[in-house]
Amino acid sequence: MYLFVCSSLIFILQVCAVAVHAQSPVNHTVKQTLRPIDDIKKIAKDTITVDFKNPFKKLFITRPVFRVNGGMVCYNGNYRSLIDTPYAERNILQHNITGRWDVTLGGIFPIQVNYWLRQSNSQFFRNIYDVQATFNGAAFQNKLRTAMRERLLALAPTIKDSLLEKLYALKQADLAALGNTLKAAFNPQKLIEANEMLKVPKLTWDGSLPDSVNLHREDSIKKAVAHFLQLYKDTKGKYDQLHTQVDSLKAKYQANLRKINQYRQLINGNWNELQSARAWKNKLQEYGMEDLNIPAKYRWLLGVRNFSVGRSPVNYSELTAKNVSVNGINFEYNSWYYLALMAGAVNYRFRDFVVGNGNRKPQYLAMVRAGIGKLEKNYFILSAFKGKKQLFASSAAVNPAIPVTGFSAESRWAINRTSYLTAEVAKSVTPDFRNNPPAEGNKFALSDRNNQAVAFKLYSTIPATQSRIEALYKKTGANYQSFSSYTTNAAMESWYVKADQNLFKRRLRIAASLRRNEFSNPFIVQDYKSNTIFKSLTATLRMRKWPVVTVGYQPLSQYTKVGEQVMENRFQALNATLYHLYPVRQLKMATTIMLNKFYNNSSDTGFLYYNATNSYLAQTFYFNSFTANAGISYTKNGNYTLQILDGSIQPNIPKFGTVGIGIKINNLNHETIKAGGYVSASIRVMKQDLLFISYEHGYLPGNKHGLVRNEMGTVQFIKTFNFK
Incomplete structure (x- = not known):
């Protein structure tokens, strides 16, 4: 019994020492150095230069106000002694200068300035002096992505809460130490013994001692045991409290780890898909950053699809304006709503050679489009356009430039992720040229179908079968006018169906199409009642280590000008x-x-080559110091036979470029033989610029069954500027 009591006293003294050590000033100091989470954020906020609450504030440096980043200029000069087309001309010299300047305004707005100058002595090609300034939406998106990525990278130290990590580690260590203390000093057996000594009378008495001594000893032991149990209670309470803190810190630490992973995925992810303010917002919410907002002015700029001043192509819809070149202003915006404004002079579509300069009449177009939805998904758009257009080539025609006013409603329905259907209805108000003299203008009457049009388009891609289908149906009344077609005095109904199919793991691609009345032009003699259907079929076979084979049967179109009349001829090839x-x-x-x-x-x-068969064989040899080519072509129809032997050599000149020289031997009808030659050079200038020169002295078959001399020359120089 004496040994039991002594061991109990020693144990109680040890526990008291441990308890006193647990409340020592050292541990208290550690506790005081561990700050709350709010203080940690405050410290992190003070250590970064980016606004913690609004990291996207002042994304761009707005100075200088005007900065030229770079650009390019290209000169191209062409000479032809004889033009080998139905537009027969001689000694044609044409100069083309194209260029681009990349400019930033206010440090924010990337502007691209494009210019094109063309001069020619041809009677078909008019001189052109065009300049276009356009807002570069793609460059702005890249600039915004870069700026936001830099800001997010600057926030990386605050995203990783290092103080939270240290606090969690320290609390884990304290919890482990306190748990070891509970196991070592307060094991269950000692707690049972302590409770028995406190509750069972005379358990610590010694029979050899007087009762007065035993009572005094028992009282002392019970006080020590009570203190021991109180220490256990206090220690267990601290352990439970510390365990709760560790669990809370663990949840916050794991949430921080998830945030770090999401943050890393955001920075390293594909930012090319973020092309709208809604896409940015959804992406930030996806990574738990819904509190971060892009400034409103930048969100608006993300929706600008096009803003240009000067010459620009216009492609809006089948029944309003399509394939039209307009010199004016063009603005297009699309976020959750759609708005487009366009006004300018019309440049006769893109076939500017079919009308002589003397017969041109001023044409202009103004259009407003408004709707809701995204162009890549579902939308509904209303359009109104007004302008003047020239329907006839001859200046003697009555009303050569007629006023046109029209309205349309267009909708797109996304069937699934890879398929959609568009539908459009339109109506116009124009003079009626079916009468003589023509009426000044028809009235806007819904019951009149002569000045209305409908169009439907279906597009579908089937990933499972690697198929693509496209179909269009368009019907216009006899007096419907828009800037998508130049039909006169005839109702038109046209349609086409296209299909592409990949087979055998994309080794074989088959493309087929059917068309009816697809070609239209105001200067062409057409039979609009023709039911001719044009068929085309193309197949391409690609196999590794095997030749690439392409076979196609297609309809072709050719224009011929006789006096002031231009005619279109169609044939198959x-x-x-x-x-x-x-x-x-x-x-x-x-x-x-x-x-x-x-x-x-x-x-x-x-064209001289009517109903002709042409075959061509070329062989190229790639040596280390030069490249050699040998070829032969054979052309034959009912009137002539033409054979051409071609041989050339192109030495490889490091740090200079390439130079090539060749010879052609022409044999017409096995009677006339003439030899020609050609030379070309591609020269690198100042490492990033290029000069290309070519000249050919050749022969073409003439209408009198002879070979006609033909000289061709080209000079091209490309200069690139980079001021970054």
Whole structure:
């Protein structure tokens, strides 16, 4: 019994020492150095330069106000002694200067200035002096992505809460130490013994001692045991409290780890898909950053699809304006709503050679479009357009430039992620040229179908079968006018169906189409009642280590000008091509075989090569120091046979460029033989600029069954500027 009592006293003294140590000033100091989470954020906020609450504030440096970042200029000069087309001309010299300047305004707005100058002595091609200044939406999106990425990277130290991590580690260590103390000093057996000594009378008495001594000893032991149990209670309470703190810190620490992972995914993710304010907002919410907002002015700029001043192409819809070049202002915006404004002078679509300069009449177009929805998804858009257009080539025609007013409603329905259907209805108000003299203008009457039009388009891609289908149906009344078509005095109904199919793991691609009345132009003699259907079929086979083979049967169109009248002729063509790049021991070689067959006759075309079959074979040898080419072509129709032998060599000149020289031997009808030659050079200038020169002295078959001399020359220089 004496040993039991002594051991109990020693144990109680040890526990008291441990308890006193647990409340020592050292541990109290550690506790005082551990700050709450709010204080940690305050410290982190004071250590970064980015606004913690609004990190996207002042994303761009707005100075200087005007900065030229770079650009390019290209000069191209072409000379032809004889033009080998139905537009017969001689000694044609054409100068083209195109260029681009990349400018930033106010440090925020990227502007691209494009210019094009063309001068020619041709009677068909007019001189052009065009300048366009456009807001570069793609460059702005890249600039915004870069700026936001830099800000998010600057916030990286605050996203990783290092103080929270240290606090969690310290609390874990304290919890582990306190748990070891509970296990070592307050094991269950000692607690049972302490409770028995406190509750069972005379358990600590010694029979050899007087009762007065035992009572005194028992009283002392019970006080020590009571203190021991109180220490256990206090220690257990601290352990439970500390365990709760550790659990709370663990949850916050794991949430911080998840945030770090999300943050890393955001920074390293694909930012090219973030092209709208809604996409940015959804992406930030996806990574738990819903509190971060892009400034309103930048959100608005993300919706600007196009803003240009000067010459720009206009492609809005099938029944309003399409394939039209307008010199004016063009603005297009799309977020959750759509708005487009456009006004300017019309440039005769893109076929500016079919009308002489003397017959041109001023044309202009103004349009307003408004709707809701995204152009890439579902939308509904109303359009109104007004302008003047020239329907006739001759200046003697009555009302050569007529007023046109029209309205349309267009909708797009996304069937699924890869398929959609568009529908459009339109109505116009124009003079009626079916009467003589023409009426000044028809009235806007819904019951009149002569000045209305409808169009439907279906597009679908089927990933499972690797198929693509496109179909269009358009019907216009006899007196409907827009800036998408230039029809006169005839109702038109046209449609087409296109289909692409990939087979055998994309080794074989088949493309087919059917068209009816697809071609239209105001200067062409057309039979709008024709039911001719144009068929085309193309197949391409690609297999590894095998030649690439393409076979196609397609309809073609050709324009011929006779006096002031331009006519369109249509015919069919069969094309087949084989190309193979392969090694023969250490030598790389390439073989090209082509076959072209035209199906027409002399009454269909003003071109000499009517109803002709043309075959071509070329062989290329890639040596280390030079490249050699050899080729032969054979063309035959009912009136002539033309054979051409072609051979050239192109030395490889490091740090200079390339130079090539060749010879062509022409044999017409096995009677006339003439030889020509050509030379070309591509020269690098100042490492990033390029000068290209070519000249050919050749021959073409003439209408009198002879070879006609033809000289061709080209000079091109490309200069690139980079001021970054």
